[in-house]
Amino acid sequence: MDKIHEKVWKSCLTIIKDNVSPRSFQTWFEPIAPIKLKSKVLTIQVPSQFFYEWLEEHYVELLKKTVQRELGQAGKLEYSVIIDNHHSNQKPYTVKIPTTDKKSLKNPSTTMPLDLNQNTIRNPFIIPGLKKVNVDPQLNSNYSFENFVEGDCNRLARSAGYAVASKPGGTAFNPLLIYGGVGLGKTHLANSIGIEIKKNHPNKTVLYVSSEKFTHQFIDSVKNNTQNDFIHFYQMIDVLLIDDVQFFAGKEKTQDIFFHIFNHLHQNGSQLVLTSDKPPVELQGMEQRLLSRFKWGLSADLQSPDLETRIAVLNKKMQQDGIDLPKEVVEYLAYSITTNIRELEGALISLIAQSSLNKKAITLDLAKQMIDKFVKNTAREVSIDYIQKVVCDYFNLPLELMKSKTRKREVVQARQIAMYFSKQLTKSSLATIGAHCGGKDHATVLHACRTVNNLIETDKRFRVYISDIEKKINLS
Ligand code: ADP
């Protein structure tokens, strides 16, 4: 017979099942184990810190309601987190979760010319107070500078952001425009700046808002005839962080109003931080006068993460989530997912979820299977870096030699094999492949491919090398 906590949890699951997608249910709820029920507190065990945070972030309301439905108003939930130690011999042990303190991210109350006696406060960011108004800064406390890994790909943007955060409105970087493709950290960095400013200057009124939200608020204000409130609201902000300004493209009225708000804030020494998925010159459908404002300060770009940054990001994430993966798995992820950090995090998340779901240790094999299954339709391909690594491992050569210009025989051959596989398995041009392999030109790469093909035909031992390496590169 089921124990009481198991029974309760079972009933909870029935309710939850009706409220989430089958996939989410499988991923996030099936791996949970009920542990005990004591004075209306149900303790559930989750596989990792990350898991706990995910539940808290996405399902806290559902969980709360469900537990209260089962146990009454006094019903509470407590988590017990397994620290993942799959591949070591240690027994899993559990930690209690402290609740996060997000108080420091509150803005001080401010006054603005807004009729608070109206029945409705129309701006969604305002929490009505007695006489004053509070602006919720809308910052995500996870996106701090501490959690932002610095690397060659983001150094300029990060340090400019940091400078702005220590002296908002007091540097030449006003506005600071951060641009870069999806998943490279724009939103994270914008939040970091806001969080750091709240730390250094608690009295500044900080607001993070997406351009989309800004646009919708503006449209609403036109509908409700509260445009003045809208403008006044934005004009009292000390640090305005506007995310994804490319969204303003083609929206003339919104650009107009933003132009005026921008000018007002800039003149008053308020700090503006903008992000965009394109550099200013490529922003189509944007008014010239606005574009020229964007260029007043500093534009800093975020580039695709280099290998070291990718590994550092994975390590950081694991440290935060209390997970410990084998080094080879981390390297495999970092070598194969090169596009952006969101993809990389996504792969790590699937991997952890998958492993706790199947109660399998996270091995290189599992990582390979998972990446194949879950991340296939995203922009993933075997990278030149990964091919080089496999070839070097196979021949027991240091990677630096492969990338150097040395003409030592065994290195030359390994390099040629890496070029050959890069040509076969990636979409990279001959020139790119050459550049990765000791700065060779495209003719050298072509020559390498021919040489390898010849040797495959004529040299039996060589053929074995090639098929061995191919197996190692291939993903299952
Ligand atoms: P963007 O806004 O450019 O599309 P995000 O800021 O949303 O990208 O970043 C995507 C994910 O990657 C987020 O979870 C973010 O925390 C993470 N991330 C991006 N850059 C870094 C970094 N340098 N260090 C740690 N995490 C990062």
Ligand code: MG
């Ligand atoms: Mg973003």
